[in-house]
Amino acid sequence: MTCKWYPVCPMKRYMDAGLLDPKWVDTFCKGGWERCVRYEMEERGEPHPDWMLPDGSLDEALRDEKRGQNRF
Numbered sequence: 001m002t003c004k005w006y007p008v009c010p011m012k013r014y015m016d017a018g019l020l021d022p023k024w025v026d027t028f029c030k031g032g033w034e035r036c037v038r039y040e041m042e043e044r045g046e047p048h049p050d051w052m053l054p055d056g057s058l059d060e061a062l063r064d065e066k067r068g069q070n071r072f
Helices: 010-016 022-029 037-044 060-069
Strands: none
Touching: 010 022, 010 060
C-alpha cells in the first residue's frame, strides 16, 4: 500500500526529477510508510522541511536544489 501523502510529497517530486534515489520511495512511500518520520509529522500537523528524508535526516543537496531551482 502506498502512503496517502505520496501524491503531494516532495519525495515524489524529487524522485521524479531524478534527484532522489528510488530506494527511499520503495522503502517508505510504497512500503513502510508507517515508519516514515515525514508521515508522522504530517499526521500531527507539524511543519517539516521539504528536504527532510523519510528517516528524519536532512539532505542539504535537496535543500540547495530547491533554493537554486525554486521549482518545488
